[in-house]
Amino acid sequence: MNAMETYQIYLTASAVLFTTGLAGVFMARHFFRRIVATKIMGAGVFLSLVSFAERDALEFADPVPHAMVITGIVVAVSAAAFALALARRIHQLTGEHDFTTDS
Amino acid sequence: MSVADVIAIVLISAGCFFFLAGTVGLLRLPDLFSRLHALTKADNLGLGLVAAGMAIYMANPWAALKLFFIWIFTLLASSTACYLISRFAREQAGVTANSGKEDER
Amino acid sequence: MSVWIDILLATLSVALAVRCLTAPTLAQCVFLFFAFGLTLALAWARLGAVDVAIAEAAIGAGFLGVLLIDALRDFAPAKEATVEDAEGYAAGGSAAEGSAAGVPLRAGRAALPLLPLAIAAVVFVLLTAEAVLNVRDGGGLTELAQENLARSGVDHPVTAVLLNYRSYDTWLEVGVVLIALLAIFAVGNGGTFARRDHVTHDPVLEPVSRILAPVLFLIGGFLLFLGKYEPGGAFQAAVLWGAMGILLYLAGWPVMTCLPRVWWQVLLTAGFGVFMLLGLAFMSGGGAWFEYPLAHAGNLILLIETLAALSIAAALTAIFAFFHEMHAPDATETPEK
Structure with missing residues (x-):
């Protein structure tokens, strides 16, 4: 096999990031950490998209995944901001910061 | 390799040394204030040297001007951030110099 | 040579993600998340996605990081020392004994959550197989x-x-x-x-x-x-x-x-x-x-x-x-x- 291409390195990293994030979502308790974990999962997805864009590069890298990732970053941050607002509100009203009490 | 390249390499290496020194300071110094001191002083100098080296390497006045402004605005932002962090630490979080045991945990 | 930069960046981003999720305090979690986002921005730049790099550094790390720091005021007030917020998620262990990775995760549970880990492992294997085996170039929508x-x-x-x-x-x-x-x-x-x-x-x-x-x-x-x-x-x-x-x-x-x-x-x-x-x-x-x-x-x-x-x-x-x-x-x- 040839030397590893750039996109293969980052694609492998994206798989590890996605898995790390997924494990974090399931295993972390605190709202705050779960939100961060979903962000890391999302980063893994974006990294794989951009890696594929680099693989399909001609004169420039495939712009469609790039545009999707930019859109995705903004949407993911909006969703995370909303999740964070919910978490803060729950914390302010009930003092809870995880879902352990009713499970 | 031209003289300009050699100067650029020397400047960028010196800049990297100051970044390294700032990081060592961040990790090794005992309390918040001396760490901030290490970070802002050493890193700003390091960034300045790296920017100067890059400007010489690129040999383009427009790029050099952009690098200069990047350095100036980073200086401004990091010194302000340093001031705000230390003011908050002193006035609201009650951190004093020599109360630097928090990293032992 | 340049391959090593990519390997270093990829390893660093993974290491920061793991450290971020296992950081003992929420404040450390936030700042490692910052570092993670900025490392990722460098990775985007290496992959030729400069637009994405700017967006990630500015929104993904910057803006969200600012929101997370602001949320720290609720979840981990600065007056109480930074470690006190550990009590919330370390049901099983006190802050003293949970010195490292164990604290933020489910220390209270005896068994690991097997199903999620199994799913994660399958996803990992599939994605890595795609990365390493399915080599082709050109294509996509670039043309x-x-x-x-x-x-x-x-x-x-x-x-x-x-x-x-x-x-x-x-x-x-x-x-x-x-x-x-x-x-x-x-x-x-x-x-x-x-x-x-x-x-x-x-x-x-x-x-x-x-x-x-x-x-x-x-x-x-x-x-x-x-x-x-x-x-x-x-x-x-x-x-x-x-x-x-x-x-x-x-x-x-x-x-x-x-x-x-x-x-x-x-x-x-x-x-x-x-x-x-x-x-x-x-x-x-x-x-x-x-x-x-x-x-x-x-x-x-x-x-x-x-x-x-x-x-x-x-x-x-x-x-x-x-x-x-x-x-x-x-x-x-x-x-x-």
């Missing part, structure tokens, strides 16, 4: 994007995709930001802001905000215009303008109350609304949804980008200001049960 660039009204392929080929996505994205803002308002008090007539004159922050705010506005406008030719564009500009709003807000200027409420509403909805009206106008003219007339495509895209950037910047500022004021020191509101 199509390249062919049509001359008819898109801009010279930068990513901007062409965002604002022309796939404007539908971008339009809805502006909508998502707006909906997120409304949802966040709904979670709190409905989006009213305390009137701040009094400017707190910090001797350093106030003059710095006077210098930096115009610079941020200028660089934002520059990036917006640059998007036509090079990496840059509406989102990057929006984040810089949003950063300007947040900086002014934090420096004590009455950002949220300086305009009448209705002006804020116009500002927040302008991007989404004008985008939609233009789309409808083209459709009624016989074209497809968002099919710009060829002669005016460049100018129309610039108009839409400017309005979208203004709306997103206003939304980001409002989200931050609202977050900031969620932490009311006089939190005497009666919880509705």
Whole structure:
């Protein structure tokens, strides 16, 4: 096999990031950490998209995944901001910061 | 390799040394204030040297001007951030110099 | 040589992600998340995705990081030492014994959650297999994007995709930001802001905000215009303008109350609304949804980008200001049960 291409390195990293994030979502308790974990999962997805864009590069890298990732970053941050607002509100009203009490 | 390249390499290496020194300071110094001191002083100098080296390497006045402004605005932002962090630490979080045991945990 | 830079960056980003999720305190979690985002931005740049790098560093690490830091005031107040917030998630172990990775995870449970880990392992194996085995080059949509660039009204392929080929996505994205803002308002008090007539004159922050705010506005406008030719564009500009709003807000200027409420509403909805009206106008003219007339495509895209950037910047500022004021020191509101 040839030397590893750039996109293969980052694609492998994206798989590890996605898995790390997924494990974090399931295993972390605190709202705050779960939100961060979903962000890391999302980063893994974006990294794989951009890696594929680099693989399909001609004169420039495939712009469609790039545009999707930019859109995705903004949407993911909006969703995370909303999740964070919910978490803060729950914390302010009930003092809870995880879902352990009713499970 | 031209003289300009050699100067650029020397400047960028010196800049990297100051970044390294700032990081060592961040990790090794005992309390918040001396760490901030290490970070802002050493890193700003390091960034300045790296920017100067890059400007010489690129040999383009427009790029050099952009690098200069990047350095100036980073200086401004990091010194302000340093001031705000230390003011908050002193006035609201009650951190004093020599109360630097928090990293032992 | 350059392969090693990529391997180093990839390893660093994974290591930071793991450290971020296993950090013993929430504050460490936030700052490692910052570092993670910035490392990722370097990875985007290495992959030739400069637009994505700017967006990630500015929104993914910067803006979200600021929101996370602000949330720390609720979850981990600075007065109590940083480790005290460990008690919340270390049901099984005290902060003293959970010195490292064990603390933030489910220390209280005897068995590991096997199903999620199994799913994670399968996903991992599949993705890695795709990465290493399925080697092919060329393809994708690059060729199509390249062919049509001359008819898109801009010279930068990513901007062409965002604002022309796939404007539908971008339009809805502006909508998502707006909906997120409304949802966040709904979670709190409905989006009213305390009137701040009094400017707190910090001797350093106030003059710095006077210098930096115009610079941020200028660089934002520059990036917006640059998007036509090079990496840059509406989102990057929006984040810089949003950063300007947040900086002014934090420096004590009455950002949220300086305009009448209705002006804020116009500002927040302008991007989404004008985008939609233009789309409808083209459709009624016989074209497809968002099919710009060829002669005016460049100018129309610039108009839409400017309005979208203004709306997103206003939304980001409002989200931050609202977050900031969620932490009311006089939190005497009666919880509705």
